[in-house]
Amino acid sequence: MKTNIIPAIRLTIVTLVFFSVLYPGLIWGVAQLAPNRGHGEVVVANGKKYYTNVGQTFTEDQFFNNRPSAVDYNAAGSAGSNKGPSNPEYLAMVKARIDTFRVHNSDVDLKDIPVELVTASGSGLDPDISPKAALVQVKRIAAVRKVSEDAIVNLIDSHTEKPLFGMFGPAKVNVLGLNLALEKL
Incomplete structure (x- = not known):
């Protein structure tokens, strides 16, 4: 049983770190290279901001x-x-x-x-x-x-x-x- 539980816990921790920290951080970093830093395309017309x-x-x-x-x-x-x-x-x-x-x-x-x-x-x-x-x-x-x-x-x-x-x-x-x-x- 110990041979199955420890690898499963390790895999869970690695998966959590990857999908909760590394992947969102990568996507956020790529968004910073986009126009308007990933906040959408903004147009200002008649004093009002539109996306x-x-x-x-x-x-x-x-x-x-x-x-x-x-x-x-x-x-x-x-x-x-x-x-x-x-x-x-x-x-x-x-x-x-x-x-x-x-x-x-x-x-x-x-x-x-x-x-x-x-x-x-x-x-x-x-x-x-x-x-x-x-x-x-x-x-x-x-x-x-x-x-x-x-x-x-x-x-x-x-x-x-x-x-x-x-x-x-x-x-x-x-x-x-x-x-x-x-x-x-």
């Missing part, structure tokens, strides 16, 4: 709406809703989001509403939407801002991040960056 890698709340008709959040964009409580697609409460929440979207975007058919505009992401902090999700909002924003739709479409195109090496991941648009650029139009 570009965390979703923000945009609900006014003059801005692009972002993906809903199950945690109200609170990075300290990052999480999804954990409700399955057959949960009646979840279905009611999605239906309410669809109804709200249709009130503000009456020209968009139900089948053309991108799923990410009515469902929260797994983290609840997703800062990006697909180019399609941005394009379905163009008419509303152009009408409210009295700007041509072509100018807004060009803005979306210029802020679309293509997949890595043209094949890894989807094309995406950072909503904060797009809305800040929209303010400069």
Whole structure:
């Protein structure tokens, strides 16, 4: 028995030291080499500080709406809703989001509403939407801002991040960056 317990205790201690001290220290050290020392990408606009890698709340008709959040964009409580697609409460929440979207975007058919505009992401902090999700909002924003739709479409195109090496991941648009650029139009 002694031949099994002592190696198990040693392995437990080595594992604890590695995963509790050495590995977090290594990750922290690498983060210090990143821009803003691992505290996220910060943008200051209109005297307010925003993190570009965390979703923000945009609900006014003059801005692009972002993906809903199950945690109200609170990075300290990052999480999804954990409700399955057959949960009646979840279905009611999605239906309410669809109804709200249709009130503000009456020209968009139900089948053309991108799923990410009515469902929260797994983290609840997703800062990006697909180019399609941005394009379905163009008419509303152009009408409210009295700007041509072509100018807004060009803005979306210029802020679309293509997949890595043209094949890894989807094309995406950072909503904060797009809305800040929209303010400069």
